[in-house]
Amino acid sequence: MATYNGEKYILEQLDSLRDQTYVPDEVIICDDCSTDNTLALLKKYIKNNNMKNWKVEQNINNIGWKKTFWNLLQQAKNEFIFLSDQDDIWDSNKLMFMRDWMLKYINIDLLASDYSPFYSNGNKLSSKVSFQKAKIKKLQFQDNFLKVTRPGCSFVIRKKLVTESNDLWTQNQPHDFTLWNAALLSGKAYLVDQSLISWRIHNGSADFSKKYSMLSLILHPVQKSLELLDKKIPFIDFHISFLSNCMSCINISFYNEISLHYLLFTIRKQYLISHDITLFFKTIMRYYRCYT
Incomplete structure (x- = not known):
């Protein structure tokens, strides 16, 4: 997780990570020199909840979310890597379901789930599709190249995809754009038709696009x-x-x-x-x- 001035919503996201039915082996958080209380909230949350396999660090200088995320990807040690934004709410079964699918389908390097958008004042949403009924489909290169139709926070990837993507990434590229297209090039990008994230839409989001009247x-x-x-x-x-x-x-x-x-x-x-x-x-x- 990369954070920056996220104090308004971050505790909800941290709760949804802590309440996962499958406990993650590690949670790595890097703050990009927030000017609010984000870093203090993170440290307090980890201490108060005794999250021993969680760690938080802060960049020396503000380098932006694109580079921060890519640096975090290099640090991850385990086979499966989940990307997290600071302001969403995860379904409690997200890690368990997606991990099980990745173990079952060894030819997948990137698996993206559906998501349920909601505005800042919206209700928390949860998955309506069961693990047994969910369908996985391969993303075809010709239909999906350069068209990232799912946010990075919906991804689980294999560690080797990061290594394979390093030569394709530059500092001006969003991490999810590079990973998505690298997986398409190798024919190992897949989508599961299950919503596992409540994806918050607000003006401060990196994905928010200003509209002109x-x-x-x-x-x-x-x-x-x-x-x-x-x-x-x-x-x-x-x-x-x-x-x-x-x-x-x-x-x-x-x-x-x-x-x-x-x-x-x-x-x-x-x-x-x-x-x-x-x-x-x-x-x-x-x-x-x-x-x-």
Whole structure:
């Protein structure tokens, strides 16, 4: 778990981890220099509940959640690794169910569950599907590459996926984006149709996207356009860096598809910066080749 200024919701998440029917072998938490009481709450919680296999540390400097999560992945010692956000609520059977599935299906490197979104004032939600009725399906590369349809907090992965993903990751990439796509490249990404997380939606979340009203776009077109551009460029950049790293790997699967996506994102970035109409039509053509 990576934390940053999470004092408002973190105790609920810690309770849901402590109340798991399968006790985790280790819980590693790293705080990214919070300016609120998050670190103090973590230390107090671990001490008061005598959580001997839990440890909390703090970065020397604020390095951001992407790098913090990747550093944590390197520290994990055990075969199965679960990723946790600081503000969700886990079903009490999440660890047990997903661990059992990973033991049963040894060809899975990444298994993602469904989740139940709720807003900050919403009720706690729990799984409605039994372990026996849940269905697991393999995620097909062509349908899911670069489209991370489940958050990292829904993942369980094998430790070896981290090792295999290290050459593909750069500091601008979200950890779940890299792990998801690395598992797709090896044909070992799967989804189980069971909700095991109550996924909190709020303005402070790293996944929260600011929406603009039509009126604001009309009244401040240049300002809003520049703000949108500032968001799109980093998004495109981490796709480009990931695809470039994939192309440099020896014997990488789906090389042609990867190179097509790489060209699409590089041309799209050039167009967003220059607004050259020729690049616009090239982007359309590349998009058509990638997704049809």
